[in-house]
Amino acid sequence: MHPAELARIAENTGGPAWFLEAAAAVPAPEDEDEDEDDGVLRLLGDDELDQHPDPAAVLQSRLDSPATDDILSRSEIYRALLKSRHHTLEHLRQIPADEVLSRNEPAIVLTILLEHCGHSTGRWEALAAAMTFEYDDTKVTFGKLLDSLDGAPATTPNS
Secondary structure (H helix, E strand, O other), X not given: OOHHHHHHHHHHOOOOHHHXXXXXXXXXXXXXXXXXXXXXXXXXXXXXXXXXXXXXXXXXXXXXXXXXXXXXXXXXXXXXXHHOOOOOHHHHHOOEHXXXXXXXXXXXXHHHHHHHHOOOXXXXXXXXXXXXXXXXXXXXXXXXXXXHHOOOOOOOOOO
């Protein structure tokens, strides 16, 4: 096992301090191929994604990965995706609405909402109503939130 894995296991299981120190002292193997897929999910930065032939597919794999609950929190995945210049509207539509609306990049969300709601008072009112719900464990995706605004009357203010 990699020394970092040993240290994480020791820390999470409340292992003795001597074991944690011993695990930290073990040098990482130097002969590993950097391109080798070791099954560990890691977040690639935009510079690394620039080198990939399909950055959007890599971002989608982050969203689809079942391993993220153990290695990285879902919120970390969502934050990284929102900050990436390679994300698409389809990526954002899969993220819980509260993550998109309240956590990260307000300029991105504002642009999407302006495009979606436009001058429709009904859609803006529907958005305000949707954002005042009581908190529960149900996670509404940003896409479902946007779709729910489509049913709002498309009224425009009188000039």
